[in-house]
Amino acid sequence: MKPLYWKEGALYLLDQTLLPHKVHYLRLTDYRDVVAAIKRLSVRGAPAIGVAAAYALVLAAQEAAKSSLQIFWEKLEEAASALAAARPTAVNLQWAVRRQMKVAARHREEGPEAVVAALEREARAMQEEDVRTNRAIGAYGAALLPFRARVLTHCNAGSLATCGYGTALGVIRAAHAAGKIAMVYADETRPLLQGARLTTWELLQEGIPVTLITDSTAGYLMARGEIDAVIVGADRIAANGDVANKIGTYTLAVLARHHKIPFYVAAPFSTVDLETPKGEAIPIEERGEEEVTHCGGVRIAPEGVKARNFAFDVTPAELITAIITERGVVYPPLGENLRLFAQHQREEEGD
Numbered sequence: 001m002k003p004l005y006w007k008e009g010a011l012y013l014l015d016q017t018l019l020p021h022k023v024h025y026l027r028l029t030d031y032r033d034v035v036a037a038i039k040r041l042s043v044r045g046a047p048a049i050g051v052a053a054a055y056a057l058v059l060a061a062q063e064a065a066k067s068s069l070q071i072f073w074e075k076l077e078e079a080a081s082a083l084a085a086a087r088p089t090a091v092n093l094q095w096a097v098r099r100q101m102k103v104a105a106r107h108r109e110e111g112p113e114a115v116v117a118a119l120e121r122e123a124r125a126m127q128e129e130d131v132r133t134n135r136a137i138g139a140y141g142a143a144l145l146p147f148r149a150r151v152l153t154h155c156n157a158g159s160l161a162t163c164g165y166g167t168a169l170g171v172i173r174a175a176h177a178a179g180k181i182a183m184v185y186a187d188e189t190r191p192l193l194q195g196a197r198l199t200t201w202e203l204l205q206e207g208i209p210v211t212l213i214t215d216s217t218a219g220y221l222m223a224r225g226e227i228d229a230v231i232v233g234a235d236r237i238a239a240n241g242d243v244a245n246k247i248g249t250y251t252l253a254v255l256a257r258h259h260k261i262p263f264y265v266a267a268p269f270s271t272v273d274l275e276t277p278k279g280e281a282i283p284i285e286e287r288g289e290e291e292v293t294h295c296g297g298v299r300i301a302p303e304g305v306k307a308r309n310f311a312f313d314v315t316p317a318e319l320i321t322a323i324i325t326e327r328g329v330v331y332p333p334l335g336e337n338l339r340l341f342a343q344h345q346r347e348e349e350g351d
């Protein structure tokens with residue numbers, strides 16, 4: 001199921017807050033509504049919010065093209081800032097906005113209509129690129145798994161979090177196609193239950209064997225020898241290889257190390273942020289208390305209790321077995337090897 005598509009000047013977003021009970025696409029024509037949809041997690045997952053923002057800039061440019069030339073650029077900049085700030089942790093959001101603003105600048109002399117057209121072309125290219133990227137990640141990752149693998153994953157790093165196929169779930173999809181998956185254990189992923197609601201839904205649709213567990217079951221399953229590998233996605237990878245991902249990822253990495261289970265991170269290179277030196281410097285989103293005190297809109301904690309709701313945590317590089325990217329598998333020392341991969345990419349692009 002596609003999390004988003006573009007049709008006749010409008011962005012359609014699958015409202016993930018309603019899944020798995022209802023499949024409903026929001027039709028958005030105002031970039032401000034895309035900002036709101038990103039904030040309330042109607043669209044979520046690092047690559048998907050990046051591409052949603054890329055299309056939102058097309059909406060912003062369409063609207064701004066109705067104003068004078070000077071106002072056009074002011075409005076576009078304003079939209080870019082609002083989109084980049086919609087969620088702080090996933091670097092793909094800022095990466096996509098920066099990439100679109102470079103495209104806009106390149107077409108400046110040709111006028112607003114040409115800028116709108118160029119932004120739309122680029123957003124489509126990013127959407128298509130993302131699926132290709134995920135398939136490459138899937139192929140590299142599947143090769144790392146043993147036959148009859150029992151794999152644990154956290155949150156949702158699947159089709160719904162990307163433009164199709166998925167990163168961590170892309171590895172699982174490719175391994176399943178190769179007959180390697182015995183079972184996927186999906187953490188429910190409190191508080192917003194992306195694992196229980198989205199990962200299980202995606203895998204069931206594809207006939208990939210999946211079992212839902214509470215987050216606190218993971219350690220016991222590992223102790224029983226029932227997990228062969230952990231695979232998660234990433235929202236931002238710092239230059240030294242520290243990884244920000246959905247809250248609870250760090251706990252899994254510590255457990256995996258204790259039980260000598262490989263811990264893999266699957267992510268596109270656009271998630272690597274070489275300007276952020278280490279995990280401590282990654283901005284971690286804190287969300288409203290009501291997501292913890294309530295479940296499915298129903299209060300489960302007493303009135304007046306305080307709650308903390310970090311959306312992400314940081315897993316130190318030393319706990320990560322490897323990072324699976326579309327350019328290959330990055331092994332420790334992660335910081336050094338990420339730099340080499342990035343340098344190689346720059347050389348290939350002729351920068």
Ligand SMILES: CSC[C@@H](O)[C@@H](O)C(=O)COP(=O)(O)O
Pocket residue numbers: 041044045046047090154155156157158161162166167168194232233234235245246247311
């Ligand atoms: C391919 S998606 C990678 C990450 O974005 C994913 O693991 C995750 O943490 C998503 O968090 P969310 O808060 O649902 O956007």
